[in-house]
Amino acid sequence: MDPGVARRYARALLNAAQSLNSVPEVEDDLEVIRGLLESREDLRRALESPEVARERKLQLVDRLFADRARPLTLRLLRMLIEKRRENLISLIYVEYVRLRQDAEGVLPVVIRSAVALTDDEVKEITSRLEKQTGKRILYDCFVDPSLIGGVKVRFGDSVLDGTVLGALRRLRERFFIDVLKQV
Amino acid sequence: MPWVIAVVLAVIFWALSQAPFIQAANEVPMLQDIGLNLSTALVQMGVVVLMFPLVNMIFLKPLREALDTRTKYLDDTYSAAESLKQRMQDLKDSYEERLARSEGEARAKIQVALKEAQQMKDSILSEARGQAEEISRRASEEMAREREKMLVDLRTHVVDLTLTATERLIGESMDQPRQRKLVEEFIKNVEVPG
Numbered sequence: 001m002d003p004g005v006a007r008r009y010a011r012a013l014l015n016a017a018q019s020l021n022s023v024p025e026v027e028d029d030l031e032v033i034r035g036l037l038e039s040r041e042d043l044r045r046a047l048e049s050p051e052v053a054r055e056r057k058l059q060l061v062d063r064l065f066a067d068r069a070r071p072l073t074l075r076l077l078r079m080l081i082e083k084r085r086e087n088l089i090s091l092i093y094v095e096y097v098r099l100r101q102d103a104e105g106v107l108p109v110v111i112r113s114a115v116a117l118t119d120d121e122v123k124e125i126t127s128r129l130e131k132q133t134g135k136r137i138l139y140d141c142f143v144d145p146s147l148i149g150g151v152k153v154r155f156g157d158s159v160l161d162g163t164v165l166g167a168l169r170r171l172r173e174r175f176f177i178d179v180l181k182q183v
Numbered sequence: 184m185p186w187v188i189a190v191v192l193a194v195i196f197w198a199l200s201q202a203p204f205i206q207a208a209n210e211v212p213m214l215q216d217i218g219l220n221l222s223t224a225l226v227q228m229g230v231v232v233l234m235f236p237l238v239n240m241i242f243l244k245p246l247r248e249a250l251d252t253r254t255k256y257l258d259d260t261y262s263a264a265e266s267l268k269q270r271m272q273d274l275k276d277s278y279e280e281r282l283a284r285s286e287g288e289a290r291a292k293i294q295v296a297l298k299e300a301q302q303m304k305d306s307i308l309s310e311a312r313g314q315a316e317e318i319s320r321r322a323s324e325e326m327a328r329e330r331e332k333m334l335v336d337l338r339t340h341v342v343d344l345t346l347t348a349t350e351r352l353i354g355e356s357m358d359q360p361r362q363r364k365l366v367e368e369f370i371k372n373v374e375v376p377g
Contacts, residue, residue: 129373148353162365165350168346168350168353176342
């Protein structure tokens with residue numbers, strides 16, 4: 001699966017949805033379709049199998065989603081089937097959400113900590129991130145005792161690691177580099 | 184020819200034996216006393232003369248021929264022996280000359296072979312020495328690499344052990360105040376990379 005291709009489809013879909021003023025509806029459609037494909041292995045296999053004829057797949061999509069999905073979403077599905085890109089549906093959804101959030105100035109953030117953070121602490125972290133990125137922070141919090149102590153924040157391709165585990169890992173890397181330098 | 188002479192002589196002797204003076208001589212008392220009859224003696228002499236060619240033909244000639252053949256055979260044998268001896272001498276001379284020449288050539292060849300062998304020996308020894316040095320050098324390098332690798336492994340292992348122990352110690356000593364302090368520090372220092 002090529003994320004670049006999925007991103008192009010997602011961008012085109014978002015543009016079309018914006019022009020039709022139905023960005024959240026299309027996102028809902030994609031989420032439902034993705035959920036269905038994840039929960040129904042036979043359906044996913046039928047859609048992605050190269051042995052199933054395109055016409056059969058198109059009939060299947062029409063029968064399943066014609067009265068549930070928006071015409072735009074349905075058109076995307078038909079196009080993916082015609083171009084044999086059925087396996088990109090889940091990836092297109094992820095990219096669509098990311099592009100939509102980016103367009104709306106939303107930054108999804110995952111906060112992990114060794115112990116549960118208080119509301120004030122989370123608020124403090126998100127407000128600092130909002131101030132520095134200029135975006136609205138949409139966060140998910142997780143408790144991960146393996147971090148030993150501290151907090152780790154991940155957003156986009158960046159990671160802010162303030163955990164004991166991270167510090168030890170960096171220390172270990174430095175030690176290894178020093179050991180290799182001595183050779 | 185001998186037969187003719189013998190016959191003539193026999194005829195002469197016979198004729199003399201019939202001669203009247205010979206008959207008269209036979210009547211001499213002194214000759215009768217000694218028992219000599221000149222006629223008989225002359226006939227006997229004629230027979231003897233006749234016997235010469237016969238003896239010659241039957242005995243002497245084959246004997247002479249045999250002696251001649253024998254002599255010729257001996258001469259031939261002697262000359263063959265001489266010739267053989269000469270040939271042997273020539274062969275011996277030739278052989279000795281060739282032997283001397285061969286010995287010289289052999290000595291020269293042996294010298295050349297010895298020289299080549301010496302060069303080969305030097306070359307092989309030099310090559311072997313070079314190979315031995317190369318093997319020794321490689322072995323030394325390999326040992327040095329192995330030593331370095333072992334040192335790296337050892338240090339890495341020590342680092343691993345130390346950090347694992349550190350991780351456990353920190354984990355065990357991590358209480359709520361320290362957790363909160365770490366969170367506070369994170370909040371205070373959080374900075375999004377440009």
